Amino acid sequence: MLESVIHREGNTDAPKYVAPEVSYLLDRIVNVCFIGAPGETNRSWILVDCGLPGSASKIRNAASRLFGEGSRPAAIVLTHGHFDHIGAVHTLAHEWDVPVYAHELELPYLTGQSSYPPPDPLVGGGAMSVMSAVFPRRPIDLGRHAHELPSDGSVPGAPGWRWIPTPGHSPGHISLVRDSDRTVVAGDAFTTTKQESLVAALTQRAEIHGPPMYFTPDWDKARASVKHLADYAPSAAITGHGPPLRGERLQEGLRNLSTHFDVRARPAHGRYRDHPAITDGSGVVELPPPQVSATTVVLAGVALGAAIAIARGIGRDDDRRHTEELERLKLVTRDDMPAGATEGNGAGSDDVSLVAQQLSSVTSQVDAR
Ligand SMILES: [Zn+2]
Numbered sequence: 001m002l003e004s005v006i007h008r009e010g011n012t013d014a015p016k017y018v019a020p021e022v023s024y025l026l027d028r029i030v031n032v033c034f035i036g037a038p039g040e041t042n043r044s045w046i047l048v049d050c051g052l053p054g055s056a057s058k059i060r061n062a063a064s065r066l067f068g069e070g071s072r073p074a075a076i077v078l079t080h081g082h083f084d085h086i087g088a089v090h091t092l093a094h095e096w097d098v099p100v101y102a103h104e105l106e107l108p109y110l111t112g113q114s115s116y117p118p119p120d121p122l123v124g125g126g127a128m129s130v131m132s133a134v135f136p137r138r139p140i141d142l143g144r145h146a147h148e149l150p151s152d153g154s155v156p157g158a159p160g161w162r163w164i165p166t167p168g169h170s171p172g173h174i175s176l177v178r179d180s181d182r183t184v185v186a187g188d189a190f191t192t193t194k195q196e197s198l199v200a201a202l203t204q205r206a207e208i209h210g211p212p213m214y215f216t217p218d219w220d221k222a223r224a225s226v227k228h229l230a231d232y233a234p235s236a237a238i239t240g241h242g243p244p245l246r247g248e249r250l251q252e253g254l255r256n257l258s259t260h261f262d263v264r265a266r267p268a269h270g271r272y273r274d275h276p277a278i279t280d281g282s283g284v285v286e287l288p289p290p291q292v293s294a295t296t297v298v299l300a301g302v303a304l305g306a307a308i309a310i311a312r313g314i315g316r317d318d319d320r321r322h323t324e325e326l327e328r329l330k331l332v333t334r335d336d337m338p339a340g341a342t343e344g345n346g347a348g349s350d351d352v353s354l355v356a357q358q359l360s361s362v363t364s365q366v367d368a369r
């Protein structure tokens with residue numbers, strides 16, 4: 001059983017192996033992937049997802065280790081455009097002069113047209129859920145670098161791979177699959193750690209879970225996507241959050257998640273539980289009403305402090321963009337701060353003190369680089 005969890009030593013700058021020609025790098029709480037044979041020449045590999053803000057140099061260094069000093073990819077492919085998957089995309093797309101591919105329904109959030117649906121900090125019960133109240137969700141604008149994935153399912157720069165739609169966690173979420181050995185890069189369609197918990201997110205405890213609850217606005221689609229992936233029976237999978245898994249543990253875990261999705265993954269309450277955010281090719285069209293509690297108001301204040309601490313910590317290497325990111329954090333908070341106040345539930349105070357504790361560790365890790 002234990003050997004089915006591919007060993008990882010946590011946060012290091014060295015990329016690690018998932019399957020032949022697939023490596024990943026852990027950027028604090030999120031994975032980025034490299035597809036291509038090690039030692040391959042320029043423009044013969046691809047990067048999948050771009051980590052948190054401030055990860056450009058770490059990703060660049062990992063790429064140099066894998067593909068040679070100064071090697072550039074053929075393309076960047078995004079599983080989706082949430083802030084923790086696009087942190088270095090501007091910097092790297094510009095520097096490498098590469099196209100960035102995403103599903104057409106994800107492009108509104110990557111081309112300045114629409115913000116993502118607001119998160120639901122009340123679901124999931126962990127500190128990450130609470131903090132999601134202030135996660136950035138405004139669109140970025142990749143301009144000429146943004147491209148729609150080919151409609152024939154092929155993945156530019158990655159022969160032998162195809163993309164499949166796995167929406168729900170975001171409107172145009174995709175996964176990448178390689179049919180020759182059924183390796184999957186699943187983004188946040190499911191996760192292999194309990195992402196709602198900051199402690200699990202930081203320690204990368206391996207468990208199969210649904211998509212991060214706080215940022216998933218369409219649960220019926222998310223369930224169909226997990227079923228699709230479970231039916232595919234991957235031999236190995238790397239997700240956006242958590243260690244890679246393989247073999248029977250992965251397949252059994254996915255089947256179990258799919259069968260019991262409404263109990264194990266769909267939140268028991270919350271804004272999007274029964275009513276999805278409606279989106280189309282222009283972005284968000286209609287949202288269910290927010291559910292607000294007194295606890296949320298208090299915890300959102302704590303989360304703001306936490307988010308600013310994170311933004312300070314991660315804003316070391318791409319300075320101007322990170323100042324903007326910080327501004328955006330504040331703006332999003334003003335926009336999204338709950339106004340009403342009734343009794344309700346949320347994460348416990350233990351979680352909040354853990355946030356403070358763990359945040360200083362995240363920040364000092366970043367400072368040490
Ligand atoms: Zn996400």
Ligand SMILES: [Zn+2]
Pocket residue numbers: 030082084085188212240241
């Ligand atoms: Zn994510």
